[in-house]
Amino acid sequence: MYNSTTQTTPKPVRAAAPVPSDAGNPLFPLTPSQVRDLLGLSLAARKHHPMILYGISTCPDCNRAHKTFNEAGIDITFRDVRAEPMSEQEWEALLAEFGDNLVDRKSQTFRNLNAWMRESEADAQLADTPALMARPVITDGTRYTLGWNDDAKSAWL
Numbered sequence: 001m002y003n004s005t006t007q008t009t010p011k012p013v014r015a016a017a018p019v020p021s022d023a024g025n026p027l028f029p030l031t032p033s034q035v036r037d038l039l040g041l042s043l044a045a046r047k048h049h050p051m052i053l054y055g056i057s058t059c060p061d062c063n064r065a066h067k068t069f070n071e072a073g074i075d076i077t078f079r080d081v082r083a084e085p086m087s088e089q090e091w092e093a094l095l096a097e098f099g100d101n102l103v104d105r106k107s108q109t110f111r112n113l114n115a116w117m118r119e120s121e122a123d124a125q126l127a128d129t130p131a132l133m134a135r136p137v138i139t140d141g142t143r144y145t146l147g148w149n150d151d152a153k154s155a156w157l
Helices: 032-038 060-071 088-102 122-128 150-156
Strands: 051-055 076-080 137-139 144-146
Touching: 051 060, 060 076, 060 150, 088 122, 088 137, 088 144, 144 150
Parallel strands: 051 076
Antiparallel strands: 051 137, 137 144
């Protein structure tokens, strides 16, 4: 017979759901590049979509990025936007991805523009002065990154 004073029914214990985090969580120990390798999206996938680095030859970040890709054995084409002007469609694709962030408004080149050009739309500014582009832009045809920082490095390497 059940006596409520001496016997208690055990209550079910609910474990708290783990909170995903980027660092220190044993449930998510892989880096983005390891995930790409596991999914087969590393070098084999990039062969189907040639990688392009858009920049200018005198840009230190562009040169560092290009050197890093070469040292990692990743085939990437360097496209100097001053020496090889981009088509309107190419600019449209980059502007669709980055918007006005594609124009480096902190550069001396931007400050040297006349007032009318500084107030123009980004597509007109870039068509007129390609060196205004924030650099480097890296793409494999399916995704894009702007700049050469830790986020860009982890996305590609």
